[in-house]
Amino acid sequence: MTQTTNPLVFLEALHQEIQQTEYGQQPVELYEPIRYIMNLGGKRMRPLLTLMATYLFSDDWRKALKPAIAVEVFHNFTLMHDDIMDQAPLRRGQPTVHEKWNNNSAILSGDVMLVNAYGLLLDVETQYLKKVLTRFNRTAAEVCEGQQLDMNFETRWDVTEAEYIEMIRLKTSVLLGFALEMGGIIAGADDENSALLREGGINIGLGFQLKDDLLDVYGDPAKFGKQVGGDIIANKKTFLLIEALQQAQGDLKTELSGWLSATEFDKTEKVRAVTAIYDQLGIRQLTEARINDYFTRGFASFGQVAADPARKALLTEFAEQLIGRES
Structure with missing residues (x-):
């Protein structure tokens, strides 16, 4: 098996694929906000984790590029809509989409981003597509459930620790878990290993x-x-x-x-x-x-996870870098 030991290889491949991804052309007011938010950067940790999870079980990790970008598009779609709900003026140090354009444009462009995420997921091989789409649909609904709980908490002062943990599990953690799980599925990992990747990502x-x-x-x-x-x-x-x-x-x-x-x-x-x-x-x-x-x-x-220890080390080292951050 060919060894890739540098996460920058995955990151560069992701960057190139994102630059080449076409979301649509006309009307420009619908598609320009998508290109804008996707070019604001961010850590790209979710699609990176998808590629690393695929690499655990397969040399052909590039087949996960478009599905990995689907996760990133979906993530940014949720940010675009969350920013409207929070009336946030800035995202990654730049004006939010609804500030740069307007609320209606941000809502509609976000809707198209969700459609694009499904389009990118269709690049998954037929034998794994139903499983990926089923898990993605459940995850996407959970993210929305978490956002609603977060909004509910704004008017409550009796929120318990257990309720808060469940809210952040849904709002933020399940998508991280899905990113890893999908990478395993695409590479042909069995249900047990895919579930271990999901649980690891959620925690x-x-x-x-x-x-x-x-x-x-x-x-x-x-x-x-x-x-x-x-x-x-x-x-x-x-x-x-x-x-x-x-x-x-x-x-x-x-x-x-x-x-x-x-x-x-x-x-x-x-x-x-x-x-x-x-x-x-x-x-x-x-x-x-x-x-x-x-x-x-x-x-x-x-x-x-039953995979090559050297490849698992690449994944765990990357995760350790993420959690060791101070920003």
Whole structure:
């Protein structure tokens, strides 16, 4: 079997394929927003994981290129619509599609992106196509379920840890799991190995999202790439806030409730005060322990996959680089 030991080989192939992918031409107002968001970059970790999962079982990993891009197109479609719902002005440091064009254009272009994702999935070999489409349909519905739960949580103060974990599992982690699972399916992996890849991806995704919550409070502003404390300022229901709300008692509970109910406040002071409450409750240590637990579970699943150890090492090393990030 031919050995590929550098993830840059996969990344370069992905980049070339994305540049060559045609979404449509006319009307230009429908297709230009798609080209715009797809060229904003990002880590491309989902399609990369698909290629690496295919490579675990096959030298012909290039046959997974178009399906891998389908995952990236779908992911960006969800971002385009999420940005409208969140009224977000920026995506990856650039104006969001609805800001650069308008809400209606972003909705319609997003719809076409979903259609394009299915078109790219049709490149899967016939013998695996039904299984891939079935799993993709379930995953796509779960992502929407997670987004709805996230929206539901905006008006609730009794969100439990279990509810929050389920929400991020659906909203962010299942697509990571599917990206890996699909790579295995395309390469002819059996159901057991494909399921191990999916479970590994879901657990890595859970740890990844919890780390994002943690970095928003404790990250280095120079490395994090966005305002540290933004979640605190916005009263966003994160793992850290949910744990603090459940654990705070007496004066700490009163102080935390005061900051959460305040309508006028100094942002810097609020971030400092709420972070100090987290410190007193040991929330950082609790979150780090939970992150490590999910990462450990993820790598344990990868370890059970029946594939060439050298190829598995390439996958796990890439995953370790992702989770070791500070931005």
